[in-house]
Amino acid sequence: MRNEPAVAFETVTKSFGTVRAVDAVDLTIRRGETVALLGRNGAGKSTSIGLLLGLDEPDSGRVLLYGDAPAKAVRAGRVGAMLQEGRAVPRVTVGELLAFVSRAYPSPMPVAEALELAGLTEFAGRRVDRLSGGQTQRVRFAVALSGNPELIVLDEPTAALDVEARQVFWDAMRGYARRGNTVLFSTHYLEEADAYADRIVVVDHGRVLADGTAAELKRNAGGSTVAFDLAGGPSDGLELLPGVTSVEVRGDRARLRTDDSDATVRALAAADAVRGLEVAPLSLNDAFLSLTSAHRKTLETVR
Numbered sequence: 001m002r003n004e005p006a007v008a009f010e011t012v013t014k015s016f017g018t019v020r021a022v023d024a025v026d027l028t029i030r031r032g033e034t035v036a037l038l039g040r041n042g043a044g045k046s047t048s049i050g051l052l053l054g055l056d057e058p059d060s061g062r063v064l065l066y067g068d069a070p071a072k073a074v075r076a077g078r079v080g081a082m083l084q085e086g087r088a089v090p091r092v093t094v095g096e097l098l099a100f101v102s103r104a105y106p107s108p109m110p111v112a113e114a115l116e117l118a119g120l121t122e123f124a125g126r127r128v129d130r131l132s133g134g135q136t137q138r139v140r141f142a143v144a145l146s147g148n149p150e151l152i153v154l155d156e157p158t159a160a161l162d163v164e165a166r167q168v169f170w171d172a173m174r175g176y177a178r179r180g181n182t183v184l185f186s187t188h189y190l191e192e193a194d195a196y197a198d199r200i201v202v203v204d205h206g207r208v209l210a211d212g213t214a215a216e217l218k219r220n221a222g223g224s225t226v227a228f229d230l231a232g233g234p235s236d237g238l239e240l241l242p243g244v245t246s247v248e249v250r251g252d253r254a255r256l257r258t259d260d261s262d263a264t265v266r267a268l269a270a271a272d273a274v275r276g277l278e279v280a281p282l283s284l285n286d287a288f289l290s291l292t293s294a295h296r297k298t299l300e301t302v303r
């Protein structure tokens with residue numbers, strides 16, 4: 001049996017005028033992985049997803065789904081997608097909508113199964129225009145499941161949902177992933193990427209800046225933070241201590257980012273500045289900021 005990866009981007013570039021929305025991206029997603037595409041607004045996530053689904057063509061390079069052209073995999077129902085733009089909501093019930101959509105596919109997922117996976121069984125008879133935001137997103141998820149896909153692509157699926165609705169949504173997604181399926185979702189939320197993806201691909205200005213588990217991203221961004229109470233002492237010169245790469249002072253507390261926490265702590269101890277001392281690995285948030293701001297600096301230097 002052929003065993004191509006679910007998704008392969010081979011040096012894919014796509015520009016809109018002078019904007020390189022996707023810039024020489026190489027990316028492989030293996031079958032069964034749950035991958036988060038993490039980036040700020042305008043990073044190139046939606047464009048990448050459009051190329052992946054064959055809604056748009058790259059300027060150069062190519063995208064393959066299961067070793068084939070995206071359009072072919074989509075037609076065969078191997079790929080389901082939940083995109084950002086909402087369509088007008090029809091006045092049918094959830095069950096009727098799913099039955100209608102599934103008729104378009106060669107081997108659809110039974111409606112009852114899609115309802116179950118999306119956590120919508122009790123809403124089968126409810127009209128689609130009478131659901132909450134979270135329920136509506138799960139209906140869109142169930143619609144994406146209709147073709148019984150092996151890969152599902154979700155473009156910021158929880159952007160407008162509250163914490164509880166998000167949780168319910170991700171539980172549904174996990175149920176689908178646990179069956180051995182592949183999931184690619186885009187998000188701005190670091191916590192979501194950390195909590196629900198096996199692997200995080202950080203994108204900015206159309207480029208892949210980092211690719212790995214949350215732990216690997218933290219390690220690669222390097223360093224840790226050392227925080228302590230200034231206790232009225234001066235904050236000048238902290239950036240000169242060994243290892244320190246940045247300094248943040250809030251009220252009476254200083255937070256140093258350092259490449260060498262041992263050396264930084266020794267220097268603080270020598271200066272008798274260890275009150276309320278706290279040493280922590282970089283948070284995913286710090287790692288993300290450090291990755292994207294380093295990238296921005298490089299870009300600014302190039303320009």
Ligand SMILES: Nc1ncnc2c1ncn2[C@@H]1O[C@H](COP(=O)(O)OP(=O)(O)OP(=O)(O)O)[C@@H](O)[C@H]1O
Nearest residue numbers: 016019020021039040041042043044045046047048
């Ligand atoms: N059809 C288009 N015409 C012109 N520029 C576009 C078009 N689509 C995207 N862009 C530009 O390409 C860049 C990447 O946009 P994209 O929508 O892929 O980012 P994103 O990471 O999905 O952002 P968001 O999180 O806001 O959805 C942006 O600078 C955007 O303005």
